[in-house]
Amino acid sequence: MVRLLYIEDEVDIGKWVTKNLQEKGYEVEWNQSGEGVDSYLSNVDLVILDVMLPGLDGFSLGKRIKHAKQTLPILMLSARTAIEDKIEGLRFADDYVTKPFHPDELSARIEVLLRRFSKSDERIDIQHLTINTKDLQIFNRETGTEILLTGKQYHLFQYFLRHLNQILTKEQIYEAVWGEDFLEGDKTLMVHIRYLREKLEKDPAKPVIIETIRGIGYRVKK
Amino acid sequence: MKKFFKSLLAKYILIIFTALFIMQIGFLIPVLFLYTGNQEENIHKANTIEKRWHEEANHLDGPTDKRILDHFEGWKQKYPESSMFWIDANGKLAAKLDVTEELPRNWTPSFTAQFIKDRYDDDPFTVIAFVGDRQEHGFIVFELPRSALYEDNVVGEKTVSIFALLIIILFIFISILFFRGIRKRLVDLQEAMEIRDADQLPVSIDVKKNDEIGSLEKTFNQMVAELRKSKHREQEEEQLRRELIANLSHDLRTPLTKMRAHLYTISKEDLSYQGERAVKITEESMKNLDRLIENLMSYTLLTASKLKFNPEEVDIIRQVRTSLASWYPLFEKEGFEIEVELSPFEENKWKIDPLWMDRILDNVLQNVLRHAKSGKFLSVKSESTEEFDAIVIVDHGRGMSNTSNEKGAGIGLSIVDLMVRKMDIEMELNSDNTGTVIKIKRKNKER
Numbered sequence: 001m002v003r004l005l006y007i008e009d010e011v012d013i014g015k016w017v018t019k020n021l022q023e024k025g026y027e028v029e030w031n032q033s034g035e036g037v038d039s040y041l042s043n044v045d046l047v048i049l050d051v052m053l054p055g056l057d058g059f060s061l062g063k064r065i066k067h068a069k070q071t072l073p074i075l076m077l078s079a080r081t082a083i084e085d086k087i088e089g090l091r092f093a094d095d096y097v098t099k100p101f102h103p104d105e106l107s108a109r110i111e112v113l114l115r116r117f118s119k120s121d122e123r124i125d126i127q128h129l130t131i132n133t134k135d136l137q138i139f140n141r142e143t144g145t146e147i148l149l150t151g152k153q154y155h156l157f158q159y160f161l162r163h164l165n166q167i168l169t170k171e172q173i174y175e176a177v178w179g180e181d182f183l184e185g186d187k188t189l190m191v192h193i194r195y196l197r198e199k200l201e202k203d204p205a206k207p208v209i210i211e212t213i214r215g216i217g218y219r220v221k222k
Numbered sequence: 223m224k225k226f227f228k229s230l231l232a233k234y235i236l237i238i239f240t241a242l243f244i245m246q247i248g249f250l251i252p253v254l255f256l257y258t259g260n261q262e263e264n265i266h267k268a269n270t271i272e273k274r275w276h277e278e279a280n281h282l283d284g285p286t287d288k289r290i291l292d293h294f295e296g297w298k299q300k301y302p303e304s305s306m307f308w309i310d311a312n313g314k315l316a317a318k319l320d321v322t323e324e325l326p327r328n329w330t331p332s333f334t335a336q337f338i339k340d341r342y343d344d345d346p347f348t349v350i351a352f353v354g355d356r357q358e359h360g361f362i363v364f365e366l367p368r369s370a371l372y373e374d375n376v377v378g379e380k381t382v383s384i385f386a387l388l389i390i391i392l393f394i395f396i397s398i399l400f401f402r403g404i405r406k407r408l409v410d411l412q413e414a415m416e417i418r419d420a421d422q423l424p425v426s427i428d429v430k431k432n433d434e435i436g437s438l439e440k441t442f443n444q445m446v447a448e449l450r451k452s453k454h455r456e457q458e459e460e461q462l463r464r465e466l467i468a469n470l471s472h473d474l475r476t477p478l479t480k481m482r483a484h485l486y487t488i489s490k491e492d493l494s495y496q497g498e499r500a501v502k503i504t505e506e507s508m509k510n511l512d513r514l515i516e517n518l519m520s521y522t523l524l525t526a527s528k529l530k531f532n533p534e535e536v537d538i539i540r541q542v543r544t545s546l547a548s549w550y551p552l553f554e555k556e557g558f559e560i561e562v563e564l565s566p567f568e569e570n571k572w573k574i575d576p577l578w579m580d581r582i583l584d585n586v587l588q589n590v591l592r593h594a595k596s597g598k599f600l601s602v603k604s605e606s607t608e609e610f611d612a613i614v615i616v617d618h619g620r621g622m623s624n625t626s627n628e629k630g631a632g633i634g635l636s637i638v639d640l641m642v643r644k645m646d647i648e649m650e651l652n653s654d655n656t657g658t659v660i661k662i663k664r665k666n667k668e669r
Contacts, residue, residue, distance in 0.1 A: 010476060016483035052472055079475035081516055082468045083577055084530065099479040100512055103486060167547040171540050184566050215562025215602075216547050 002114060003027045005044040007034055007061070008077070009053050013099075017048075017077075020103040026110070034061040041069050046113060049093070051078035051085065059088055066092040073113040077106070116162045124161070126222060127209050128202060133161060138200070152177070153196050160210065160220040169217040193218065228432045230404065237400060241393040245386065264371050271301075272349045275364050279351035285359050287317050293362075294319040303370040305346075308353070309334070310360035321365075347371055407435050415442060423449055463526070467519050474515050482508055517633045520581075524640050531644060535571040536579065538664075539564045539604060542613050545583040546602060552591060553600055561601040567611040572664055578641045582649075585634045586615055586660055594619020597657055605661070610648075612663040622653040 004021060008014040009032050018030045029040055034056045037047075047065055051058035062074050076089040079099040089096045094116070095109050115122075115133060124131045129147070130139045136158055138147040149157060155177045160168070174182040174189045182189075197204040211219045226232055275297075282293060285308075294306040298319060307318035313329040326333060341348035346365040353359035414427045426446050429439045485508070489501045523529040543564055553560055572579075590600055597618025605612045642649045642662075650661040 010480070012480045013476075013483060016480075016487065020486075079472040079479060080468050081471055081475070082464065082519070084464065085468060099475050100482040100508065101479070102482075165551075167550050169540070169543045169547050172544070172547075213547070213550060213562075215564055216543055216550060 001025070001027045002046070003029065003044045004046050004048060004110070005037065005040050006030045006048040007032075007037065007053065007058070008048075008050045009033060010050070017103070017106070021107065021110075024107050034058075037061065037065065038068065041065065041072060044072070046110060046117075047072060047074045048077050048110075049074060051076060051080050051089070059092075062089070063092045071117060073117045075109060075113060077101070112162075112164070112166075115164065124164070124222060126220065129200065129209065131161065136161070147199055149196070149199060152192055153199065156192055156196055157200075157220075160218070164220060164222050167213050167217055167219045173217065230433045230435070233433075234400065237393075237396055241389065241396070244392075245389050267371055268347055271347075271364065271366070275349040275362075276351045279353050279362055280355050282359070282362075283354045285353055290317045290353075290362065291319065297364065301366055301370065304364060304366040306362065306364050308360060308362045311358055313360075316360065345369075404435070411435065411439060411442075421450075421453060423453060464523070467523060471515055471519050475512065478508060478512060478515075514633070517637060521633055521637055521640075524637060531575050531578070533573050533575050533645065536574050536576045537570050538572045538574075538579075538611075538613065539566050539570055541576060541579055542583065542602065545580055545587070549584075549587045549591075553587075556591065556595060557598055559599050561599075561603070563601075563603045564613075565604055567604060567606050569611070569666070572647070574645045574647065575641075578645060582638050582641055582662065585638050586662075589634070590615070590617045590619070590658075593622070594658065596620055599657075608666070610663040610665050612650075612661040615660045615662075616657060618657040621655045622651070622658055623655070 002025075004026050006014070006018060006021070006028055008017065008030065011032075014030050014032065018028045021028045029044065031037065031040075033054050047062075049058045049062050049065075053061065056064075058076060058078065062076065065072060066074060073095075074093040076093045076096045077099065078085065078089070078096070081098045086096050086098075094113055097106060097109055118134055122133060124133060125141075128140055128142045130141050131137070132139075136154065138149070138157075139145070140147055156173070159173060159176055170189055171182040174180070174186070178188070193210060194204070197207050197210055200209050201207045209220060211221065213219055278293065282289065290308045294308075294317070297304060297306060305318075305320040305322065307321050307325060308316045309329045310316040313331075313334075315325055315327050315329070318325065329337075338350060341350075345368040347368050349364040350361050351364075352361050411427065415424055417425050419425050424442075424446050426443045427439045429436050429443065482505070485501055485504055489498075489505075491497075493501065520529060543562075546562060550560065587600075594600075594617035597620070599616075599618040601614075601616040603614045603616075605614050638649065646664075648661075648663045648665070650659075650663060652659045
């Protein structure tokens with residue numbers, strides 16, 4: 001079970017969020033201040049932090065946690081919406097959600113973060129595929145065979161899975177996967193997407209797994 | 223007084239005085255040594271001539287024309303510029319050598335007296351001597367232009383002129399050096415004044431001398447210090463203001479979050495149709511209130527010029543595409559037909575604040591989503607003409623003159639307007655009942 005550490009001083013909000021997350025199947029440890037958080041760090045999978053806290057504020061606390069454990073994702077949940085606050089927060093945190101928020105948005109973002117940090121051992125079903133996100137094993141449920149990808153295809157698909165349901169621009173994908181600046185007119189990405197579709201899609205001419213969002217980029221939807 | 227001696231004025235006065243002093247010395251030395259020396263020498267020379275002329279005249283006993291002329295010739299060799307003549311005992315002009323002036327043949331006593339009077343201490347230098355030891359053979363006259371006597375003196379005057387000229391040249395040279403030094407320091411000062419630090423403030427200058435330029439440098443440093451202080455104060459105020467607004471926004475949002483939490487809990491209950499409707503309306507109102515708080519805060523900061531503005535070279539097509547990527551699912555959910563055609567401009571980099579641009583795009587797209595739902599159409603294209611490059615956003619809503627279900631005070635558009643103006647781009651808005659066309663334009667520099 002995924003364990004979350006949630007630090008929030010507002011009792012009403014704290015109770016409500018805890019209850020909601022528990023309903024969604026998470027184990028939640030809710031603290032009203034940052035005191036003694038160090039003892040939890042080794043056995044939680046994600047930290048949700050408010051900014052305005054008694055004692056040590058959320059920014060300082062977040063930095064300390066990130067410093068202590070690089071691989072622990074931090075989600076800031078704050079009523080401070082100024083862009084400066086978001087920028088300050090995103091220097092160390094992995095996501096920044098502003099209050100008021102919808103509980104479904106919060107859990108969606110938690111899911112994305114867990115996937116990004118490979119904290120969830122879930123198996124994702126996309127169309128006729130079942131994907132084990134931890135070791136990125138892809139199975140075709142219909143034929144019962146495993147689909148093997150080459151290095152670049154693997155990176156590309158992994159990047160899509162980490163940003164499941166998000167529309168990714170061509171520039172964004174190319175720069176993340178190839179680590180170089182994207183040059184307008186470069187066909188490399190298109191070619192690799194085609195190869196990937198040939199392996200994953202039932203009908204590569206009518207792709208349903210890797211969607212083309214015309215004029216913008218691509219998306220893999222769960 | 224001490225300050226005066228350190229001033230440039232004092233230095234220049236000193237140079238002038240030194241030059242004058244050297245010139246005085248320059249003139250006095252020749253006058254005192256050369257000129258006085260020459261004078262004495264001249265007097266000595268005249269006396270010698272006079273003495274010898276008298277002595278030799280005394281020894282000319284029994285003179286004949288020939289003897290006198292021989293005597294004259296002897297002197298002529300020694301003094302080539304001289305002229306001589308002899309008036310005998312009868313007052314007649316008996317002999318002459320190289321005399322140029324008109325001389326009477328007969329000399330009356332009165333003419334003789336007049337001649338002696340005229341020539342006394344005059345030019346030419348004239349010596350008159352009686353011939354023979356008994357002075358009975360008339361007198362001989364020796365004339366020599368005084369210039370011949372002062373010959374050496376001319377050389378002395380030349381030396382003085384050259385010396386004076388040298389001093390003037392030296393004075394001009396020192397003056398040029400002096401002003402060149404001043405100019406160099408002023409140019410250095412100007413260059414130092416143009417240097418800016420990270421805060422775009424001028425930096426302090428090293429004060430090397432205590433003169434007028436030194437005072438200028440000190441005053442400049444004082445100004446820099448004051449500027450820095452005021453900038454610091456301004457930053458502190460800005461920080462306080464930002465902090466205040468951030469806190470205010472936080473304090474307003476916390477109860478809003480609680481309300482939302484409780485509303486969510488209520489929505490999970492079994493509700494009647496009326497109840498569900500109330501929850502939905504309350505939820506929408508809360509969303510609007512949240513947006514209004516955000517806009518109000520931004521507007522307050524923006525109008526007070528306290529919203530951070532960091533312009534940089536931004537790839538506009540890329541930014542619009544990224545922004546669209548995040549908005550796409552929302553339009554998709556509402557069933558919009560979405561057309562995106564973004565091709566790069568000739569000059570793709572716009573000097574804008576990317577956060578502000580995001581804000582503008584968010585505002586425009588949010589308006590389409592809120593007010594143009596009925597058209598179910600959104601198109602975002604790039605358009606390039608001779609005059610401008612533009613991002614064109616089109617919807618098929620009922621237009622801006624028709625009130626949509628969600629009215630606002632237009633604060634969002636005011637923010638966009640302020641941001642657009644500050645970033646030196648334009649926003650053109652055309653709206654009728656078939657839809658709205660918004661162009662975010664940047665004028666092309668002359669191609």
